[in-house]
Amino acid sequence: MSDDVWILGIKMTKFGKHPERDTVDLAAEAALGALSDAQVTMRDMGVLAAGNLMAAAAGIGQQLQKQIGQTGIPVFNVANACATGATALRTAVMAIKAGEADYGLAVGVEKLAGAGLLAGGSRREGDETFTPHGRHGAVLPVDGRIGTETMPGVFAQVGMQYLYEHQYSGTPFELFARISEKNHSHSTLNPLAAYTKKMSLEQIMGDVMIAYPNTRPMCSANCDGAAAAVVVSDAKLKTLSKEQQRRAVKVAASVLTSDPWEEACQVLPDVNTLTQNAASQAYEQAGVGPEDLDLVELHDCFATAELVHYDNLMLCEPGGAVDYFESGATWRDGSLPVNVSGGLESKGHPIAATGIANVWEICQHLRGEGGDRQIEGARVGLAHVIGLGSACGVHILEKAAA
Amino acid sequence: MQVPLVDYLVLGDEPHLVAHECTSCGARFFDRRNACASCGATEFLAVEVPTDGVLKAFTIVSFAAPGIPVPFVAGIVDCGGTSVRANVVNVDPDPEHVTLGMKLRLATFPVGEDSEGTEAVGFGFEPR
Numbered sequence: 001m002s003d004d005v006w007i008l009g010i011k012m013t014k015f016g017k018h019p020e021r022d023t024v025d026l027a028a029e030a031a032l033g034a035l036s037d038a039q040v041t042m043r044d045m046g047v048l049a050a051g052n053l054m055a056a057a058a059g060i061g062q063q064l065q066k067q068i069g070q071t072g073i074p075v076f077n078v079a080n081a082c083a084t085g086a087t088a089l090r091t092a093v094m095a096i097k098a099g100e101a102d103y104g105l106a107v108g109v110e111k112l113a114g115a116g117l118l119a120g121g122s123r124r125e126g127d128e129t130f131t132p133h134g135r136h137g138a139v140l141p142v143d144g145r146i147g148t149e150t151m152p153g154v155f156a157q158v159g160m161q162y163l164y165e166h167q168y169s170g171t172p173f174e175l176f177a178r179i180s181e182k183n184h185s186h187s188t189l190n191p192l193a194a195y196t197k198k199m200s201l202e203q204i205m206g207d208v209m210i211a212y213p214n215t216r217p218m219c220s221a222n223c224d225g226a227a228a229a230v231v232v233s234d235a236k237l238k239t240l241s242k243e244q245q246r247r248a249v250k251v252a253a254s255v256l257t258s259d260p261w262e263e264a265c266q267v268l269p270d271v272n273t274l275t276q277n278a279a280s281q282a283y284e285q286a287g288v289g290p291e292d293l294d295l296v297e298l299h300d301c302f303a304t305a306e307l308v309h310y311d312n313l314m315l316c317e318p319g320g321a322v323d324y325f326e327s328g329a330t331w332r333d334g335s336l337p338v339n340v341s342g343g344l345e346s347k348g349h350p351i352a353a354t355g356i357a358n359v360w361e362i363c364q365h366l367r368g369e370g371g372d373r374q375i376e377g378a379r380v381g382l383a384h385v386i387g388l389g390s391a392c393g394v395h396i397l398e399k400a401a402a
Numbered sequence: 403m404q405v406p407l408v409d410y411l412v413l414g415d416e417p418h419l420v421a422h423e424c425t426s427c428g429a430r431f432f433d434r435r436n437a438c439a440s441c442g443a444t445e446f447l448a449v450e451v452p453t454d455g456v457l458k459a460f461t462i463v464s465f466a467a468p469g470i471p472v473p474f475v476a477g478i479v480d481c482g483g484t485s486v487r488a489n490v491v492n493v494d495p496d497p498e499h500v501t502l503g504m505k506l507r508l509a510t511f512p513v514g515e516d517s518e519g520t521e522a523v524g525f526g527f528e529p530r
Contacts, residue, residue, distance in 0.1 A: 117465050129516045130405050135433035137409030139522050140514055144470030145407060146524070147487035148463050153476055156461035161478065164458045164502040173497065212462035212473075212497060261440040264485035266431060268459060268478050 004234040005093045006248040007397070008103070009038025012360040015194040015225035015348035017113040023052055027064045027109040030226035030353070034105065038230040039244055042069030045230075046101025049076045049091035051084035051108045051352040064107060073101075082301060083385045084108055085227060085355025086256065086393020092231050093254040102236040108357075109226035110350035116222070117210075119143060119150045147267070152219050152302055153211035154388070157268055159304025160213075162311070166319045173213040175322065177204045180218040180303040180345055182331055187342025189373040194223040194348030218303035220349035227356035246400060249363045252286035252380070253396035258389075271305070271386050275312035278394040282382070283314075286396040290314045293336060294378040295365055297358035299386045300343040310338070313384060313394075332375065340365075340373055355393050358383040366399040407513055407524035408432075417510045417525065418453050421484060422446040430484050451486065453508035455479035455527060460502070462495050475500050479527050491526035505530050 011033030013026055021029075027050070035041055042065075050061035061075035074095075080087040085108030092104030130139035143149040163172055181201050187193040199217055207215040232240075237248055257278040262270045283289055290313065298313060300306035307325060310316045315336055316324035324330070330338035341347045341361040344354060362381030364370040370378075379399045386392050406413050410420050410432045421430040426443035430451075437444045460477035475490035477500075491509055493499050506527035513524035 119467070129518050130520050130522055132405075132409055137434075138407060139405055139516075140407060140524075141467065142408065144463070144466045144474065144476075145489070145513055147478075147489060148461065148466070148474075148476035150463060150466065152465075153461045153463045157459040157476070157478060160461065160502060161459035168502075209462075209464045211464060211476075214461075261429065263429070263483075264478065266433070267485050267487035 002234050003097055005096050005251045005254070006232050006234065006237050007229050007251060007359070007363060008040065008232040008237065008244060008248050009034045009036070009230040010228070010360045010363050011037055012192060012227040012353070012357040013225050014192045015223045015350060018224040019113070021224070023055065023060065023109050023111050024063050024067050026111070026224060026226035027060060027107050027228070028067050030109065030228035031064060031068055031105060031107050034228040034230045039241070040103060040230060042071055044103045045071065045073055045105045047074050047076070047092055047095040047104040049078055049088040049104065049106045051078045051088045053079055053081065053084050053110060053351045054112065060109060080391035081387025081389050082299065082349070082351050083355055083387030083391040083393045084352035085357065086385045086395065087355065087391065089229055089231070089356055089359065089395065090254050090256045090393060093251055096231060096233050102233050104231045105228060106231065106356060107226065107228040108352035108355055110352045111224045112222040112350050113224045114222070117150055148211065150211060152214045154269060155302040155305045156211045156214050158271055159307055161268065162308045162321065166322070168322060173205060174201070176213050176218060176303040176307065177201055177215070179300070179306050179325060180204050183300060183339050183343040183345045184217060186332055186340050187346035190342050190347060193342040193346055194221045195342070195346045214302050214304055218345060220301045220344035221346065223348035223350055225348060225350035225353045225357065227353045227360055229356050229359060247367050248400050249366050250398040250400065251395060252288065252398045253282035253394065255282045255285065255394045257281070257392045269388050269390055271390065272308060272312050274390055274392045275309060275384065275386060278392040279313045282394040282396050286398070288380055288396065292380050293382050295337045295340060295362065295375050295381045296384070297339055297341060297361050297381070298384040300339055300345055301349060303345060306338070306343070309384065313382065337375055340375060355385040358385065359395055359397065362397045366397060403520045404523050405520055407522050411510070411523070411525050413510065413523055417508065419451040419486060419508070419525070420448050421451055423449040451484050452482035454530065455481035455486065455506050457490065457500070457502060457504045457506055458485070460490060460500055462497070462500065479506055489526040490528070492528035
């Protein structure tokens, strides 16, 4: 018996447009699905961690309980931007590791279909006479006047900065478009993806430019969706059925970091250092290295972001992300498939759900239930999300021993 | 009468940016501070940021907030070791004309006028 925590059940809804279903409908589908997959009920849960970014103050945890089971357990409503789902999972895992619950439920849900362009920062209207506002004493809104706060633009710069730092001399637009081509191709095998259409390089590069070099298909898809996981302590798992034990997936590492101070972090979010830190901690916790991974689901909020995370997650040599991608390693038939689900670009990014949905993907393969997408013999997977502000969640999952 | 778009832009004959530099560790910030986010100290010195820089990241934005002309180039400029967020101006906003590593210098220009005729002056970086 150890202090390991296991995923006993997990579920993601189909991502896409669900205009007739509200946030709680989607959360309930995911939660009830996870409970059913685990063969347990709400009555067994000792803690609930829930996230919904768009209505973070509304208490999605309690709203969900009021539809599927008001059992009076502690509810942690969490928000960490795009790392909200991983934060919910981390919270449930932490409660079990602390010995405060045997079973926990983590849920992430978002309705984002039709949301359009997302941006950080403020968009306050100007006054009649110029009056300095805020910590920069701005007399007019700065978004668009001093750089960009739009997400596609911020993450375009993240990718371009990597190319600058590593003296890239090729064609940036085509490089990043090829990453998007990979993810759209992968999604054709994923029935739960919001978009399952293969797109050629020409189609991707010819689509609407949002913020060079990110065209529309190179941006994460805004959609509705939810995901939920039931986690259980090792001690409790050992008392459950052979089938529950066989399908349980070990949470070999569950890590959350925020962004440490770096020189340029105030002008462009540093998504690199906190990911490197989270990955190092996760590999150490799990007792594995990147060479042991069979698949990775990482945070391709934009095609330009995926590239830097090959390096940040130490999947490739430092500085070697471009060569690594161009070797074909990250396609599903490569040495380390990345985003076989289709990634955020094609599977979709209902913000709070993503951090659990990518764990769901890994679990499918580790359980041998990946269907057409199955990565043969998968034993160890890594799931990664980043939320600006910033937070990084990394989970390493391992197949149960036979 | 002119006012700067942000308080870290100093107008005059030689416009330049100023940063708050932590007297303990040297970390630089453009915003009003409660403390240093690098070391926690609470004393700062106003320092001038070099006006010449090199473009270390950029994007060309096609969809922006209402009132912002598109496309425009947003980027990060390395000014002698201090990274500055700015638009790249006085250059065609396309990948043929804007390149990583290009040499830039601070430029200032009017960005708006209020109901009393006061002009707001903003900044960007132009090719040098």
